[in-house]
Structures are given as C-alpha cells and as structure tokens.
Amino acid sequence: MDASQTLAPHAAAAGHAQSKYHTFVQLAMALAAITGVEIVLVYLPFARWLIISLLVILSAVKFVGVIAYFMHLRWDRAFCTILFLIGLFLALGTVGALLALFSSEASRPVVSETTVLSYSAIV
C-alpha cells in the first residue's frame, strides 16, 4: 500500500459514508412507497396491459434501486455491473423465450371432455 492512500480518501470516505446513510434510508422509504403503489394499482379499474406494464416498470425501478445503491454497484467498478447484467439478461431472455414458446397455440395442453368432467366432479 503506498502512502497516497492515507488521509485524503479517508476524509472523502467519511463524507461519502454520511451521505450514503441518508441515501439508504431514503431509498428504503421509496421502496416501501412504490410497493404500496403497486398494491393499490392492482385494484384500479385500468386495462390489464396497462397495469401489468406499470407493475413491471415499478418493479424494475425497485430492482435497480436495490442493486445500484444497497448493492453498491453505482460506486463500484463497472465490471461488477456487467457481470451481473450478463446473468440478468440471459435469465430474462430465457424466461421470455419459454413464455413465448408455451403461449403459442401449438403448446396449448390438450384437455379432453372426460377430463373436464372429472375435474368438475372434484371441484
């Protein structure tokens, strides 16, 4: 460790740490508020596609808030972010592809009439 890493970054770190405390608390409040909005949103009489889009956006905002601030990516080397995003995008792509595959008409499960009757008997 060379001498240049002594006082200056330490003092900067201290100020940095103070503002981080407030950032964290404010973020937590925002996360709680957004969650509240999401819960209310599902009961509102809007179109399905609109509500789903809003939920996705709000969840994404919470998601980014947590990874950027609580998980410190905003202040870390970019490589950590890239590493995580590779996994995230691959996962999102795979989920999307699977849902597209199973939503297609060809993938609709076959249900026979007798099956329908026997299920209704259970219910």
Place this chain on the structure above:
Amino acid sequence: MDTTAQASFRAKTEPAQKRAWFFTRPTAKTGLVSWLTTVDHKRIGLLYGFSALFFFLVGGVEALLIRIQLAVPNNTFLQHQTYNELFTMHATTMIFLAVMPLSAAFFNYIMPLQIGARDVAFPRLNGFAFWVFLAGAIILNVGWFIKSSAPDSGWFGYAPLTSNAYSNQFKGDISTDLWVMGLQILGVSSVIGSLNFIVTIINLRAPGMTMMRLPVFTWMTLFTAFLIILSFPAITIALVELMMDRNFGTAFFEASNGGLPILWQHLFWIFGHPEVYILILPAMGIISEILPTFARKPLFGYPLVVFSGASIGFLGFGVWSHHMFTTGMGNAATAAFSLMTMAIAVPTGVKIFNWIGTLWGGHLQMRTPMMFALGFLWMFMMGGFSGIMHAAAPADAQQQDSYFVVAHFHYVLIGGSVFALLAGIHYWFPLIFGRKVSEFWGKLSFWIVFVGFNTTFFPMHFLGLNGMPRRTAVYDGNMGWNTPNFISTIGAFILGLGIAIYFVVMIRTYFKGEKAGRDPWDARTLEWGLPNPPPEYNFAVTPTVHARDAFWHEKHPDHDSELGNAAHGHDDAHGIHMPSQSWFPLLTATGLLIGGLFMANHHYVGAIGGGLLMFLGAYLWALEGPGGYHIHPQGDTTKADPHTTAKH
C-alpha cells in the same frame, strides 16, 4: 489474494498451542494426507486428470459392450435392461466424468501458470470442488453394485420416463434417484470450480497481462466457466422439480395432475446445449495453443478467435430447442431456433479459418500433439457439417433420434473434444511430468485411434439416414443395417486398441520416459518458462508481461523493450506466500456425499445428518481462516535462460 487474507496471516509458531487440535493445518508434502488435503492447483489438476482418465476407460468399456450387442442383428449378448443402463451410463460417464473433468484438469494445472499466478483465487474451494466431483461420480456409479442397478433413462432423463410410475422396476428402485442426485452434486462441483476460475482469470493476472494478451486457452477457460455458471442452474431446477415429483408427489412433469413433461425437455436442453459448448471450448483452446507452437507462427487473427469464442458461448444459450424440432413446438418457434442454430455455425467457422490461417505458410512440425490437432481440425469440421444438416428443421425431422445424430455428436465429441484433450496430454506431458513421450508410439496410437474412430462412426451416418433408431438394443436382420453395424463394432475395437496403446505409452513414459529438457517444443506461453515439473510455488518471481505470447517475447525480445523479467520481477523479502493445506474441503464434501446417498434412498433423516456434517465442515473451514506460510525458492534456477532453450 485480498487484503483481508494478508491482514490475518502471521507466523504460526507461537500461538499454535492455543489452537484447537482440529485447526492444526496439515503440512504433509508427500503421501496420502498430502493429496487428501491439497490446495495446490497443480495437484488438484492431476487428481481431476487421473479420475477423468479412469472414468474414460469405464465409459469406453460401456461403449464396447454396446457395440458387441449391436455387432449382429437380434443379438442376445445383453439383456435389454442392461443395454439401457449401458447407453445411459456411457453418455453420462463420458460427458460428466471424463471430458468435463479432463478439461478441468487442464484449467486447474495450466491456466494459473499461463497468467503468471501462484494459485487460483480460492485454493481450498478448489480442492472442495474436486472432492464434490468425486462424491458425484461415486453416487452415479454406486448403482452398479446394488439391486437397483445403474440409471437407465438415458443421459438426458426425459420425463415422464423418469417418473416413479415408469422408471421404478420394483419398489425401492433408486436408480433414477441416484442419477438425479449424482448429477445435482456434479453441478455443484462444476459451478464452484468455475466461479473460482472466473475470479482467478479476472483478478490474479501477472502485471502487464492484459486481457488481450491472455493465451487463447485461458480465454476459453473463462468462457467455459461462464457457460457453466449460467447453464447449470437450469438443470439444477429441472432436477429439483424431478426430485420433488419422485419424492413429494408434486406435478411438475405429471400429466395426470396438470404437469407438462415437455417442460423437462426445455429446461434440460437450456442446460444441455451450452453443455456441449462447455465440452468443446476447452478443446478449441488447447488446439489454439498447439497449432501456433508446431506451425512456428503466432495464432492467426487472435482477436477474432477470442471474439468468436465469446459469440459461440453467448449464442449457445439461444439454440436449445434444436434438440426438440420434432416435438411440435409450432412453425414460428421451430423456424427461429433453426435460424439461430445456423447462425452459430458462423463463429465456429471463423475459428476454423483462423486455425487454417495459422497453419498457412508455417513451418509445420509433425509431432504427436500436432497430429492430434490436425485430426481435430478435420474431424471436428466433419462433425460440424452433420450438425449444420441437423440445423435445417425439415431434414432433422428424419435425422432426429436416428444414428445420424450419434454420428454427428461422436464426430464433434471424439473427433473434437477427445482428440484435443489427447493432444493436450501429449503437449503438456513434458511440462507436468518432465518426460518426453516417444514420437513413434505416440504417433502409432494416434493413427490407430484415428482409423478406429472413423471406422466406428462414419458408417453411422448411413445407418441413420437408412432409418436405424437410437437406443434400441436389437435390430432385425432384414433392415439393411447389418454390415455397417458390424464394421462399426470392428472400428470400436480398433479405437479401443488405439486408446489402450495411448494409455500404456503414457504410463510407461511416466515411469521410464526420456527426461525432457525445459521448453522442449520452443513454445510461446508462460507455463513453458518454468522448471518441469514446476515447483510448488510456480514462479519464483512473478513475471511482468510485455506482449501476447509472453514467453516467446521473453525469448525473443524486441530491441526496444526491456530484456526478460528478471529486471522487473520485484523480490518479496518475506518470501513467497503459500496457502495452507486443509482437511475441511474433504470433510465438507464427505457430508455432501453422505447426505446425497441418504437422499437418493429417500432416507430424509440421514440426509439431514449429511447436511449437518456438511455445515460443520463449512463452518470450521470458515473459522480456520486462510492461514498461509512463506517459503523461499531455492537459488535462482527458476528462470529459463533463453539462450539454452532447446531449438528444433
């Protein structure tokens, strides 16, 4: 090694009396204990290598038994149940217990040397990954010795064949449970090992070793590690869901209760396709080291080779359903996957052109590793051609589930992966063991393997196109399949002979081979600058890298750049810091083995017991701390004098 480790290690002499006895670090350098507690990447590489070669022989015997059964029509050599177990275990063994660990052997031994590191980032975790691998190998094979017998549902275990209803031959048949548990545990080993390699390659490079100066083998190690950590979760979940179905009555693949068996296929192949790139990328890396060395030229188009490797890895996640063209996914899906599969041939082709470019105009030296490498180029290309034929979904409608597929993947897996791994063993043998393999016997083994391999698998293209299905224990004599099958079986035994010669040669050379001088191939990468075998601490002085093909530049420095690394390596006055050995990786893995065996037996109390042992091992491992000690290298004989390197 991070500052936390440096902060906490100190001379361990005085406080040693206060430590609890089970925290005394083992210090044996020879003997069984030294192997059981090793954290040295070179030893761990050897452990992976020997295990892999052992299971390669096991898988080979399984294959020969299959070929005997298929030599003639309506054969009664094997019971059909046994046949099912053999093709399941042949594939599972070759993929997970032979090729992958053999690649891991090279990742472990060679990669840290190529980047100028002392060891991997987490040495104890490295040892743990090996012992977990061994646990998985044991669980997979234990079936051979018990009434349940070995797993028999194919290496890809399609639902609903793997459900209790279809796969249990009798009450208490746990063969499928052993398969599930064994694969699950092997996945843990692979992921942990790969995480370690990623951190090592990114963070432990020698000064001046920028990413674009990395040897291609190290790049391929990195890409393979990424593929492993991102693809294994899919099969982990698939296996968890299958285990839940079998043990707890869930309905994931149970059609009668709302499940969709096709989901298994999707999840499996989301893993399974990247898996085949996991099998081939290391091989491509090895070839990318061997061709330049024996063509006496740098690799042609290094950035393109690296970028193609990354593309193959990434695109490999988007093609999985080409294994499912005949499952009725619908036109859009089928077309999309067909196009993606054709696209992925492009970066593969780019690599082949770059390898040809490397050979072009080179001064070719036809040593044994070069023979295997050239064999790779041709055979892998042929496997690629049949692969592209599969990519066209309409053509695949006829090829699917036929011997055409068997031909394709054996060309890429044997002609590709195995040839390259056999080449790598020959190539790095002088470095690892300090002895030269006889050229005559090496080349003989190559030719017999080459002839045997083609005799076995080339006829299978025709068998497939003529309609012979996979995974059938008998075929009738009037299908027109008799002669190719017979030829194929002859070929298999020739291949077996070639492999046997190869093994005997290696064993003989290990004990009695001619000693090799340093850098016998006049190679290009850093590992060749070390004594052979390398000392425990690898580099006495961490090299400073000035260019790609770092070792070549040390030997042939430009007039402008400074000479060698002696001027730049700074001597650590404390000596070289070495990681301490530990019992806890072995202990923790043993807990996993015990837990896994109980779990496969549906004995949940025992499984929890195994889990507790695992937890105890891990906790003590954490409390033990990184440890570490210093050694001082003997003399200064560790740097090869460039002027005395043997030239051919």
Place this chain on the structure above:
Amino acid sequence: MSHAAALDPHHDATTSTGIPNKKLFMWAFLASDCMFFGALISTHLIYRLHPPPGSPSPRQIFSIELTSFSTFILLMSSLLMALAVGAIQKGQLRATRQYLLGTILFGLIFLGCQVYEFTHFVHEKGLTLSNSIFGSTFYTLTGTHGCHVAIGVLWLILMYVRSFKPAGADEGRPWLARAFFQVLAFAVTTVAGMALVLGFIHALQEHEPLANFVPHNLPAVGAALVGLIALFRLGHTKAVVEFGPANAIDVESMGLYWHFVDIVWIVIFTAVYLLEYL
C-alpha cells in the same frame, strides 16, 4: 504492509482489477443465481398460462395483506443490512452488531410470515404440494426463496457470533465453546420464539382464551426466555475483539447475497402474487 493507510473497502490493490476477490466471486455467483430463479419463475408462470380445469384460484387463497407486510419487512431488512455494511466499514462495532441483529430479526419475521402463510394455505385453503400444479409450483418457488432467506439468516447469525472473537484468540477452545453456545442460543430462541408467536396468532384467530396460552406453552416460553437471556449475556462483552474494517469485505459479500434475495422477492411478489389480482 502499511497500517497507516485506511483500508479502502472498495479497492484491493493486490488484484488486477482492484475489485476484491470475494466481491467478484459473489457477483458471479449472483449472475448464476439469476438463471436459477429465472428457471423456477418460468416454471411457475408457464403453468399459470393454461391452468387445468378445476385448478384452485389464487385470488381465493392469497392474503395480499400478509404478503404486503412480509414484502415490506424484507425491504426494510435490506436497509438494515446496508447500514450494517456501512457501520463495519467505519469500524463501528456496536452499530454493526445492532444492524446485524435487526436484519436477523426482520429476516425471521419474514420467515415466520411464510411459515404462517404455508400452514394457513395447507390447512384452511386446502392447497398442498401435491394436489394441484399450482400448489407444486407455488410452494417450490416461494419455498426455495424461503430457503435462501433461511440460509442468509443463518449466515448473518454466524457473522454476528464471529464479531465476538477475542483478539489473539486464534481459534482456541474457549472462543469456540463460546461461539457454539451463542449459535445454540440463537437456534433455541428462534425455534421457540417462532413457535410461540405463530401459536399466539393461531390462538387469536381461534378465539381461544389467551390467559391459557402461557401455561399451555410453558416449555417453549421457558426455552425462549433462556435463549434470550443467554443471547443478552453473550452479546454484552467488553472484550477486545478481532473484528473490524478488515472483515468488512465478508459482511459486504453477505450483504450482496441478502440484497439479491430481496430483489428476487421483488420479482416474485409481482409475478406470483400481484399478477393474480388482475
């Protein structure tokens, strides 16, 4: 090694990138865990596309109030975790321990809500692992997430206990015994406490006379009290410990894991619960 230099928690000069090894390892692991949960969430969503006839209706089963509460709890636990990391980076030992305990408590509340939710769904709503595909996917997905939370809580407890290692102890027997008892105290208090709380809530719902509650649950009450007292005594020590900014990387790595479990829950809450109300 110069000791005058403040340990910069975000820069490790011994690595090629400056990123500490453990941090890089954890981020790579989390990338892998994204695929893991992606596959599980996919399974659940796929089976919600075409529910078989006679499938249970999630709207009839879910209690959005309970799940909202537990979501809020987990989000707040993330805050406490981040504050714990900040505290240890500044060398504030007491604050670190308090924040760690807070995170543990909130994590346990979340787990308690999950246990309650599962038992409620099984007993009152008739949703089991095996009687419908919805049950299979729901319990497996949220149960796996719950296991991740439980592992995180265990890790937090072990980290908390680790913060009491006396300086110069060097893994001697007295320290190990102390650590063992502290972990045991946590285990006893957790199990007994959770049983009591859940039992109490059950009693409230069944309108049982509350005066009988303590006498009927004496062993659990006793165990919980003993555990709490042990934790209190073990947690108050003036001994100089070997736990400071040099260990911040371990707390930070654990924090990354904990936050990840939280963001997975953000996705699960939306995709599994909220979407059913549309």
